[in-house]
Amino acid sequence: MTFDWTPVWLTLKLAGLTTILLLLLGTPLAWWLARTPCRCREWVGALVALPLVLPPTVLGFYLLLMLSPTGPIGAATAALGLGTLAFTFPGLVLGSVLYSMPFVVQPVRNAFEAVGTRPMEVAASLRASPLRSFFTVALPLARPGLLTGAVLGFAHTVGEFGVVLMIGGNIPGETKVLSVAIYDHVESLEWTQAHWLAGGMLVFSFLVVVAMYRLERHLGRAAP
Amino acid sequence: MTLEIDLTLERPGGFRLAARFNAPSRGVTALFGGSGSGKTTVLRCVAGLERARGHCRVKGETWQDAGRFLPSHRRPIGYVFQEASLFPHLSVRANLEFGWRLVEPGGRRIVFDEAVELLGIGALLTRATARLSGGERQRVAIARALLTSPRLLLMDEPLSALDHASKEAIIPYLERVFDELGLPVLYVSHHPDEVARLADHMVLMEGGRVRASGEAADLMTRLDLPLARFDSASAFLDGQVAGHDDTFHLTYLDTNGGRFTVPREDLEIGKRARVQVHARDVSLSLTDHHDTSILNILPARVLDTQDLDPAQLIVRLGLEDGQNLLARITRRSGVALGLHEGMPLYAQIKGMALVG
Numbered sequence: 001m002t003f004d005w006t007p008v009w010l011t012l013k014l015a016g017l018t019t020i021l022l023l024l025l026g027t028p029l030a031w032w033l034a035r036t037p038c039r040c041r042e043w044v045g046a047l048v049a050l051p052l053v054l055p056p057t058v059l060g061f062y063l064l065l066m067l068s069p070t071g072p073i074g075a076a077t078a079a080l081g082l083g084t085l086a087f088t089f090p091g092l093v094l095g096s097v098l099y100s101m102p103f104v105v106q107p108v109r110n111a112f113e114a115v116g117t118r119p120m121e122v123a124a125s126l127r128a129s130p131l132r133s134f135f136t137v138a139l140p141l142a143r144p145g146l147l148t149g150a151v152l153g154f155a156h157t158v159g160e161f162g163v164v165l166m167i168g169g170n171i172p173g174e175t176k177v178l179s180v181a182i183y184d185h186v187e188s189l190e191w192t193q194a195h196w197l198a199g200g201m202l203v204f205s206f207l208v209v210v211a212m213y214r215l216e217r218h219l220g221r222a223a224p
Numbered sequence: 225m226t227l228e229i230d231l232t233l234e235r236p237g238g239f240r241l242a243a244r245f246n247a248p249s250r251g252v253t254a255l256f257g258g259s260g261s262g263k264t265t266v267l268r269c270v271a272g273l274e275r276a277r278g279h280c281r282v283k284g285e286t287w288q289d290a291g292r293f294l295p296s297h298r299r300p301i302g303y304v305f306q307e308a309s310l311f312p313h314l315s316v317r318a319n320l321e322f323g324w325r326l327v328e329p330g331g332r333r334i335v336f337d338e339a340v341e342l343l344g345i346g347a348l349l350t351r352a353t354a355r356l357s358g359g360e361r362q363r364v365a366i367a368r369a370l371l372t373s374p375r376l377l378l379m380d381e382p383l384s385a386l387d388h389a390s391k392e393a394i395i396p397y398l399e400r401v402f403d404e405l406g407l408p409v410l411y412v413s414h415h416p417d418e419v420a421r422l423a424d425h426m427v428l429m430e431g432g433r434v435r436a437s438g439e440a441a442d443l444m445t446r447l448d449l450p451l452a453r454f455d456s457a458s459a460f461l462d463g464q465v466a467g468h469d470d471t472f473h474l475t476y477l478d479t480n481g482g483r484f485t486v487p488r489e490d491l492e493i494g495k496r497a498r499v500q501v502h503a504r505d506v507s508l509s510l511t512d513h514h515d516t517s518i519l520n521i522l523p524a525r526v527l528d529t530q531d532l533d534p535a536q537l538i539v540r541l542g543l544e545d546g547q548n549l550l551a552r553i554t555r556r557s558g559v560a561l562g563l564h565e566g567m568p569l570y571a572q573i574k575g576m577a578l579v580g
Contacts (some may be wrong), residue, residue, distance in 0.1 A: 118309050121273050124296035125303035126323030127372055133297075136322075140313045 003196060006173050007181035014089070014177060015157040018096040019104075022153045023146065025097070026104040030149075031138070033105070034112035045109075049102045056099065060166025063095050067167060087169045092177070095163045100156045104149035111145020112138065144219040148212065155208045159201070226283045227253070227376070227408060231269045233276035241265050241276065241432040247425055249283055252402055252409040254419040254440060257429030263412045266429070267378050270410065271303050272296040282376050282408075302369030304379040308361035310353040316364055317349040324371040333373040334405070342404065343367045343397050359390035363397060370401065377409040383418060398422060416451060420444060420460040420500060421579045445548040447530040447540050452550055457503040457538070459549045460579070465491045475578070480545030482522040489578045498579050503538060503550035505574040508561060512570050520573040524549060526563055531555065539563065541571055549573075 033045050051059055066073045067086040073094075074084040085091035115138055123133035139146070161179040168175030170184065178197060185194035226249035233241040241262045247253040255263040269276040272287065273296055279289040287294045310319050324336060340346050343363040348356060356364065362382055369377065382398075383391045402409060402422065413419050419426060419440060426440040428449060436449055441460050444451050451457060463479035468488055477484040477497055484499060491497055512521060524541040527548070531537045537558050541549040549571055561569070 118305070118307075119311060121296070122303070122305065122309045122311070123322070124273070125271060125301060125372075126368065127297050127326040128322070129297050130295075132326075137311060141311075143313075 004181075004193075007176055007178045007197070008200075010089075010173065010176065011158055011178040014092055014096060015154045017093055018100060018157045019150050019154045021093065021097050022100060022104040023150060026101060026149065026153075027108055027139075027146070030105045030108035031112055031134070033109045035117075048105050051099045052102050056160065056162025057166055059099060060095065060163040063091075063098070063163070063167050067091055067094075086167055087171060087175060089174055092164060092168045092175055095167050096157045096160060099160055099163050100153045103152040103156045107145045107148040107152065108142060109145075111142035111148075114145075115141045144216065147215055147219070151208060151212050151215070155205065159205070226281075227410075228279070228281040229266070229270060231266065231276040231278040231280065233265065233269065233274065239265075239432060241269075243269075243429070243432070243434055244278075245427045245434045245437045247408065247410065247427065247437075249408050250406055251424040252411050252422050253425040253427060254423035255410060255412045255427050255429060256414065256416075256419050257435075258414060260431075261429040262432040263414075263429045264380055265432075267303075267380050267410060267412050270376075271301050271378055272299050273303075285375075300373070300375040302372055302374030302377045304362075304366050304369050304377070304382045306381045307385050308358075308365040310356075310361055310364060310368075312353055314353070315349075316345070316351050316353060316356070319353065319364060320349075320368050320371055323368060327372055331373060332371075334370050336371065339367045339370045342370075342400055357390065358386050359394050362386065362390075362394060366397070366401065370405070374407065377407055379409060379411045381412050381414070384413075384415075395421065416444065416454060416456065416458070417500070417579070420458065421498065441547065445540055445550050447528055447538060452503070452530075452538055452540070453532060457550055457552070459501045459503070459547075461499050461501065461543075461547050461549070463497060463499065465493050465495045465497055467493060477578075479543070479547065481524075481543030481547055484573075484576065485519040486576055486578055491578070499576045500579045501549060501573055501576045503552040505576065506541075506549055506551035507572045507574065508539065508551055508553060508557070508563075509570045509572055510561060513572070516572070518572045518574060520576065522549075522571050522573070524569060524571045526565055526567045526569065528565060529558065529563055541569075543571075 029048065033041060064086055065071050067084055068074045069078060069084050074086065077083065077085055085094060119137050119141060120133050123137045128136065159179065164175065164177055164180055170176050170180055178201060182194050182197045185197065227247040230244040231241065243262060243266045255266055257263045265274065268274040270280055272294060275293065280287045286292060287299050311322065314322065343366055345360065345363050345367055348360055348364065353361065366382065383394060386394065399422065411423060423440045425438070426443045427437040428435045428443055436443055443449055445459050446452060461479055463477040463484060466476040466478040466483065468475050473488040474485050475488045475491065477486060477499060486499060522543055524543050527540040527542045529537050529539045532552065535554055536552055537555050539551045539553065541551060543549060551571060
């Protein structure tokens with residue numbers, strides 16, 4: 001038997017890319033949620049948190065509709081000459097970003113709220129523009145939250161199944177990620193293959209959780 | 225008068241600020257008042273941390289008026305918060321350099337080493353901020369604010385988070401900063417003693433409004449204002465160190481109104497010094513006694529009096545040089561002496577202390 005590494009690499013690529021995008025998009029969103037006086041804040045916050053309670057298939061179903069050639073996103077990407085994103089790797093990335101969003105935004109938002117307004121006021125009184133204050137004060141002080149968010153976002157994307165199945169299907173090398181591959185192996189009674197993948201996932205997940213706890217303890221101690 | 229401030233602000237809770245005052249462009253102006261009087265809010269508005277309506281002009285430069293609002297980071301201020309608020313992710317040196325680096329080299333009027341020396345923090349530079357004591361943290365915060373070469377220093381109760389010993393230890397540093405840099409300071413406080421020691425000018429705040437503003441020593445002794453009615457009501461007199469008596473361990477202080485004798489303090493002769501005289505330590509006499517243990521007896525004139533309670537009254541006295549004293553005596557004594565405005569008499573001071 002030769003072990004097929006393709007789903008593993010594909011999963012790591014998907015999770016890595018999703019985490020990077022989530023940090024880039026989720027951090028400003030978390031900042032806004034932590035700071036805005038706007039009343040719409042709780043509504044936006046609820047929208048971001050929705051994947052926590054929604055069955056992944058529901059999210060996948062609506063995404064599939066929107067990505068289809070007649071859906072709004074599908075029509076837009078087609079008009080841009082990108083084709084439609086359903087059953088493609090970019091489509092999976094989009095789905096994962098939405099699905100894992102709360103796991104990144106929530107810890108980062110909590111961290112920004114814990115930092116409070118005082119350090120930003122101090123920075124302003126020391127001539128730092130709001131943008132400079134954000135990068136040199138708010139971000140470094142929120143580092144524990146950013147790390148937690150990155151780890152959770154990555155791990156959650158690795159474990160995703162329902163959304164992938166709905167919008168990605170099962171195309172080897174393109175959308176067939178780990179969780180789908182395990183499902184596939186079980187369906188076709190390839191127990192050995194399923195064991196290797198599932199066991200690997202188990203060990204990986206355990207290590208992620210241990211790493212998170214240690215990281216939190218370490219940063220908690222380093223904090224003032 | 226080159227700090228012109230006129231700010232109004234309404235808060236949802238019903239708090240309304242309407243503060244209008246001028247302050248001199250040199251020396252320390254205390255914003256004094258109880259909690260909720262709006263003194264910190266005024267400071268935050270001057271810093272641009274809160275947006276009030278009105279105007280704010282400093283040394284001819286408009287920071288804010290009807291059509292203009294400079295954001296905080298564009299105002300040449302130094303701000304010292306109640307808690308030192310050092311950046312915990314930076315070392316002491318990096319904290320100091322944070323604002324210093326953001327000022328163009330040509331605009332820096334305070335040399336890095338000078339600020340470090342002025343606040344005595346040279347030995348702390350490489351430390352993590354978490355390893356500093358409260359007093360050390362606040363000294364670093366003051367140096368950090370000074371290193372932005374501010375044209376106005378704003379201090380929000382910088383000593384209130386410190387214990388008594390740290391407070392006493394940091395005041396000499398503050399006095400050095402105020403004396404040597406000569407930049408205007410707005411200093412928020414609710415401690416009369418602190419104000420008296422550090423401030424020249426005072427703005428008395430009450431319920432979001434300015435009740436009075438003027439010379440600190442004058443406002444402290446005005447009978448129509450609450451300070452003279454405090455239990456710890458005091459007058460503060462400025463003089464010059466005239467000499468020391470080594471035999472009896474005393475220091476002489478000359479004012480134009482007379483010479484004071486106080487317990488010896490190691491001060492250079494000729495240096496300006498300020499003494500605090502509590503109203504409760506002053507008694508009045510119609511004649512100049514020499515058969516008494518009281519060393520400090522000065523000719524004075526009654527300016528006005530006011531009842532404090534059914535038993536006591538407070539008397540404001542003018543010394544010959546125009547400085548004021550307060551005396552708290554019983555109403556019975558007042559009647560017995562036949563006190564009236566303009567009456568000459570002698571103030572006997574039982575105890576006084578040099579405060580800086």
